[in-house]
Amino acid sequence: MTDPVEITIDELGAKGDGIAYYGGGSLYVPFALEGERVRVTPMGERGELEGIVTPSPSRVEPICPLFQTCGGCTMQHMAPEAYGAWKQDLVRDALASRGFEDLAINPLVATKPGERRRAVLTARLIGRRLLFGYHEARSTRVVDVDHCPLLVPALNALLPKLADYLPLFMTKKKEARITLLATHSGVDLSLDDVKDMRGGQDYLKAVEMAEDLDLARLSANGETLLERRPPLLRMGAAQVSPPAGAFVQAEESAERAMAKMILESVGDAKRVIDLFCGSGTFALRLAKKAQVWALEGEDAALKSLERAWRFGDKLKGIKMERRDLFRRPLLAAEMKKFDALVFDPPRAGAKAQCEEIAKSQLPVVVAVSCNPGTLARDLRILVDGGYTIASVTPVDQFLYSPHVECVVTLTR
Numbered sequence: 001m002t003d004p005v006e007i008t009i010d011e012l013g014a015k016g017d018g019i020a021y022y023g024g025g026s027l028y029v030p031f032a033l034e035g036e037r038v039r040v041t042p043m044g045e046r047g048e049l050e051g052i053v054t055p056s057p058s059r060v061e062p063i064c065p066l067f068q069t070c071g072g073c074t075m076q077h078m079a080p081e082a083y084g085a086w087k088q089d090l091v092r093d094a095l096a097s098r099g100f101e102d103l104a105i106n107p108l109v110a111t112k113p114g115e116r117r118r119a120v121l122t123a124r125l126i127g128r129r130l131l132f133g134y135h136e137a138r139s140t141r142v143v144d145v146d147h148c149p150l151l152v153p154a155l156n157a158l159l160p161k162l163a164d165y166l167p168l169f170m171t172k173k174k175e176a177r178i179t180l181l182a183t184h185s186g187v188d189l190s191l192d193d194v195k196d197m198r199g200g201q202d203y204l205k206a207v208e209m210a211e212d213l214d215l216a217r218l219s220a221n222g223e224t225l226l227e228r229r230p231p232l233l234r235m236g237a238a239q240v241s242p243p244a245g246a247f248v249q250a251e252e253s254a255e256r257a258m259a260k261m262i263l264e265s266v267g268d269a270k271r272v273i274d275l276f277c278g279s280g281t282f283a284l285r286l287a288k289k290a291q292v293w294a295l296e297g298e299d300a301a302l303k304s305l306e307r308a309w310r311f312g313d314k315l316k317g318i319k320m321e322r323r324d325l326f327r328r329p330l331l332a333a334e335m336k337k338f339d340a341l342v343f344d345p346p347r348a349g350a351k352a353q354c355e356e357i358a359k360s361q362l363p364v365v366v367a368v369s370c371n372p373g374t375l376a377r378d379l380r381i382l383v384d385g386g387y388t389i390a391s392v393t394p395v396d397q398f399l400y401s402p403h404v405e406c407v408v409t410l411t412r
C-alpha cells in the first residue's frame with residue numbers, strides 16, 4: 001500500500017468528490033473540498049482521506065454521526081452557500097456540454113433536513129442479526145440506521161419498531177427492499193424480496209405489525225396485504241392515494257416548489273398536456289384552471305389519478321391516456337390546439353418525445369428532470385427546433401446527494 005501524501009484539492013467533481021491533479025492524472029478524494037490541503041492515501045484513481053491539513057472556509061460539521069459511513073449522503077460537510085453554488089454548477093456544466101454556455105441558472109431552491117417523506121432502505125440478515133438501513137458508499141454492505149436526519153419525523157419514529165418485525169418476514173438468501181412513504185393518513189410500507197406473506201401465520205404477523213405500527217397500508221412483493229386507511233397525499237385540490245411503491249416526489253416542499261413554477265410558466269393556458277404524469281402531481285394542480293391531457297405508462301398510476309380527480313374540488317376536465325411515450329411519443333400533430341405542455345420523464349429523459357415537441361407550435365413547454373445529463377440532451381433538441389430557454393431552476397429534492405432536480409421553461 002502507498003504511503004499517505006499531502007495534496008491540494010483543485011476542484012469538486014460531479015459526484016461531490018474532491019479532485020486533485022496528482023501524478024499526471026486525477027485523484028478523486030471523497031469528502032474533501034476544493035482548495036483544501038489534505039493527507040490522502042492514493043489507491044489507483046481514488047484517494048482515501050486520512051486527514052485535513054488546511055480546511056476550506058466552506059467546511060462545516062456534518063449533521064449525522066453516520067456521515068462518511070452511510071452511503072445515503074455525500075455532501076453534509078459543505079456550507080449551504082457553497083453547496084448551493086455546486087449544485088447550480090452541476091446543472092450549468094451539464095447544459096454547457098450541449099452548447100448552452102452562457103445560460104443564467106437560477107439559485108438552488110433549498111430543502112431542509114427532516115423533510116424526506118419517501119425513502120428506500122435495505123434489510124439483510126446475517127445469521128440472526130438484522131442490518132437495516134442504507135448501503136455503504138461504493139459497497140454492498142448495509143449500515144444500520146435507526147435515525148436518519150433527512151427523514152420526516154413519522155418515518156424516524158417507525159424505524160426502530162420496524163426493525164423488530166422485519167426478521168420475521170425476511171428470507172436468509174435475499175436482501176429485502178423497504179419502501180417507506182409518509183402520507184397525511186399514515187405510513188405506506190412496501191416490502192420487496194420478502195417471504196410470501198399471503199396466508200397463515202406470516203399474514204397474521206403482518207397484520208399485527210400493521211396495527212402495532214399504525215400503518216396506513218402494508219404491501220409485500222408488489223401486492224397489498226392490508227389497507228387500514230387509504231394513504232393520502234394532497235396534490236392541489238385533490239387527495240391522491242398512489243399505488244404501493246409507485247413514484248412519488250421524495251420531498252413535499254420540493255414538489256410544491258416545482259408545481260408553483262409550472263403553474264406560473266403555463267400562466268393562463270386553457271389547455272395543457274402533462275406527459276409522464278404519474279398519479280397526477282402536476283395534472284391535478286393544472287386542472288384547477290385548465291383542461292388537461294395527462295399521459296403516463298403505468299396503468300395503476302392513472303387509476304390513482306382518475307380517482308383523485310373524481311373526488312377533487314372543482315377541477316376542470318382531465319383526459320387520461322395510458323401510453324408508452326418512449327415507443328409511441330405524443331405526435332406534434334396531436335399537440336395542436338394546446339397552449340402549454342409539461343413533461344417529467346424518468347432519468348433516461350424523453351428524447352423521442354422531445355423530437356415531436358420540437359416540431360410543434362406549443363407556445364410554452366416546461367421540462368422537469370432529475371437528470372441534468374439527459375435534460376441537456378433533450379433541451380438541445382427543443383432549442384434546435386426553435387424554442388428559447390426562458391428559465392432554469394435547480395431544486396434540491398435530494399439533499400446532501402449529488403442528484404439535482406431541475407425545472408426549465410421554454411417558449412416560442
Ligand SMILES: C[S@@+](CC[C@H](N)C(=O)[O-])C[C@H]1O[C@@H](n2cnc3c(N)ncnc32)[C@H](O)[C@@H]1O
Pocket residue numbers: 247248249276277278279280281282295296297298301323324325326327344345346
Ligand atoms: C419522474 S416520474 C414523474 C411522475 C409525475 N410527473 C410526478 O411528478 O409524480 C416519471 C413517470 O414516467 C413514467 N414513465 C416511465 N417510463 C415511461 C414511458 N416509457 N412512457 C410513459 N410513462 C413512463 C413513470 O411511470 C413515472 O410515473
